Amino acid sequence: MFRPFLSLRPLLRLAGFSAAHNGVLPPSSAVAAAAFTTSTATNLKQLPPRPKHPPESEIEESFLKGSGPGGQKINKTNSAVQLKHLPTGIVVKSQATRSRTQNRKIARDLLALRLDELANGSQSRAAVVGDVKQKRAASKAKKSRRKYKKLAEEKEKKGNVKEEGGRLAGEEEEWLEEEEDGEEEEGKDEGGRKEVTTLGGTGTKRATIVEVENTRNER
16 A cells, blocks of 8 residues: 655754754754853953963973972972073973973963063953952952841841840739739728728738718717
């Protein structure tokens, strides 16, 4: 039974395959790629480029024995590299690693930075990078001070609320004691006597006041 051939081109077109196959990202992929961009690359682009190494004809290179910690590989082999720039007289030394090859590259990087700083001053890469690091450290310290200041204010506020609550509770207790001291209970017995009872803090003081009722007026 013959089955008609179904073309997959419309399906691939819907999936964005044709655009990607031609070397062009589909709109959805372009949006996704733009969403992952950060400002770090922008900040790095604002920094001056890394200075180039000076010509080898201007460099006098010597290999020395290292000093300090690192074992025999540092102290008994000529793995440290010292460079002298002949036109300016600048001398740099590197013994960052145990490898002489790596130390040679590091020494040339240091010499290039020194020459760039000598030529450009505050506009050199080392100066700009140092300024950026200083600003980041200052911003971090400012955020830290703000954070701890806010925590101290919240703690002080909670302490004031607690102290105010205790003061109000004490005033309420004093008010209740005064009210109990001034409370009086009155009553009359069968003989027409009026009895007044005063409640005190330590005991009950009872005072009886006898009132004579003149039921009949003498004529």
